[in-house]
Amino acid sequence: MxxxxxxxxxxxxxxxxxxxxxxxxxxxxxxxxxxxxxxxxxxxxxxxxxxxxxxxxxxxxGLGYDVPCFGVWYPAGTASSAMPLGALGTGFVDITSAGTFRDSTVENNWLKPRPVPAGCGFSLLIGGQRADLFPNMKPTPGLRFWGHYPAADMEFGNTFGEIEVYARAYAPLIPHDYELSGMPAAFFRFVMMNRGQSPVAAEIAFQWEAAHAGETTQNPAAIEAISNGRQWKGENGSYAVAASGEGWEITPGSPGANTIRVQSVRTLAAGEKAGVVFALAWYFPAWTSSDGEELRHRYADAYPDAAGVMKAVLPRAAEIEKRIIAWQQPIYLSPVPGLLKDAIINGLYILPRNSWWTSDGRFFQSESFTGCPITETFVCRFYGSFPLAAFFPECEKATMRSIAAAQKPDGEIPFGFGTPAGSRSPYYHVQHPIVSPEFALVTWRNAALWNDMDYLKEMYPKVQAALRFAMTLDKDGDGVVNEDPGSETGFPANQYYDVWPWWGTSAYTGGIWLAALRAGEEMAKRMEDAAFAAEMRGWYDRALKSYDDKLWTGSYYRLYNDPEHKRMSATSLTNALCGQWFAYAAGLGEILPKACIRDHIEAVLRWNVAATPYGAVNGVRPDGTVDETFPDHSAVITIGEVWNFCAMAVHAGRVREALQVFTASYGNILLLQRTPWNIPWSLDRHTGAIKWGINYYSNTCVWTLLHAIDPATCQRLAKNDLTLSVPAAAAF
Known part of the structure; x- marks a missing residue:
């Protein structure tokens, strides 16, 4: 590069x-x-x-990095989205490209992030020049912002004349470290150097206003002194601010009944460099799910209040920053294109936006708390759970165990755990033709990734039951699970594109079934269950023939075919071979003939990709016209579908074309829409703008594109091997 x-x-x-x-x-x-x-x-x-x-x-x-970094330095205030500062199940406070706070969910207001009060932010007075970073204030001229979740860097340019000032905000998301990654805290490190010839005074103050937390309380909040800081404590929870820095005079205070503040002051000699770290901790231990379950944060078992969090985290601020750099460096050193590196790292922003981690060990993610709030929509975790499985396997196990425990006696896997924010209301017969097969595939992926026979033994009976349930959805006896819309009108569609009905046998649903059968066979082999392995192979052979007979056109796989009712669609679907994508990502190899995969990719490049400058349109006919039959799904760009297609195409040898499509897709998000921390479900094909759904769980499927190009880096990260080595040259 x-x-x-x-x-x-x-x-x-x-x-x-x-x-x-x-x-x-x-x-x-x-x-x-x-x-x-x-x-x-x-x-x-x-x-x-x-x-x-x-x-x-x-x-x-980048500051502290030993390898070149890649990303965008947004001029102050120009990014459309804000980066969340938070980690696993902690909630978040997000920070804009102007260096100001915007929205927060730390008080368990998952579904409705609230703007932070106007009194939350930083004041800098350095060398007689002032900059205030508070909500609703004009951006600081000259400030630039680089987000690389869970960190965001800010350069202040010439704001302070000969005093160069640099800041880094970060949250404690550290792969494989469950203790740190569950801490409800954020850090803000300021570093400055005096390039002038005279000493200058430097003063930085951090202030937090707890207006929302005090709105419903019947008792007055208390403000308490803590080491180098203050704690605000109300009925429902608490906040704390504090600072640490050698050579700084640190003065805590409370300028208002609901406001806590800490100020750091020092003189910078000519040529001197100095740094100071501020921290924000929060503690709101309990909330009620939308279906009435009283829930408690995992972090609430470790700490008594925000002051307790602060006592634990502030001494580890430098360690946490170094460990963030350590896990990001192998990605920046990877031979993949820079845009993909940025997407991989920033894509993890979805974890604080959409996750719960409860004191009883459950871990859930929402499809999108603010876009389409359903707890653990399985069809979205099928796409988006790859980094969780690699970096936090105990969280992935907890989720899969919750799902397995909710399996019906007939083997059906639940679609989700309730809406808008349910925790104990699993529901069924929604997108059921794909949910149970996807459960089998995710179980296989996890067992293979972790090489964990104990996990496989635990889940194997659940997988068998799920696959047997799916077999009952083969209504015409050809070996392939059929589409099963909820009515004669086709609604609900009961597959991933739930407002775009399909009929009979479809390339998308049928392909997922083929992959699930192969996964079932491989799991049976590992379990030394020869009978079930043979059964899976028999089903697969029969299903593959039917899939080919009904869907293969000679040059691509058509969308669906329902011979019994004489319904057929010749539309080319960008992610029609979703099952093949997952099979590649999970180490199952080809489930379809290589020549057919190759030709289908060519058709998608010829039609779907050509229909937009921003990736690929979901549905395009062989004459090049966009399928407008159900335009909210058929005629839009679905980001996860595009990125899955790219990953599959790489595995199939079309690396150059796949990266061309990905660059158009993510380049639009990063540069034109400027929203890397709010990636939606779909985009308008004409403008590239957000069409529907925000902050979508499924989009971390982009990690499978990294895996397709550079599996060695993915494997090292999954093993927490952060050693740096010079990568082989990429042949793009």
């Missing part, structure tokens, strides 16, 4: 060990070339120029 990673030539040599260097922008983007040699972008020059006017894709050296 091009880019120097060298220091700004106008900067003195000593900044090499301290500063973030001015990077070289990829101006080629506007010239219809990608930051990947030889790959052409499918974004029009006019829209690319608009994007480049707002922000630039860059390679640079």
């Amino acid at each position: 091009p880019g120097s990673g060298k220091a700004n030539p106008s900067c003195c040599g000593c900044c090499h060990a301290f500063w973030v260097f001015t990077p070289r922008p990829f101006v080629e983007y506007a010239e219809a070339r990608s930051p990947m040699p030889g790959v052409h972008i499918m974004v029009s020059v006019s829209t690319a120029v608009v994007a480049m006017a707002l922000c630039q894709v860059q390679e640079f050296t």
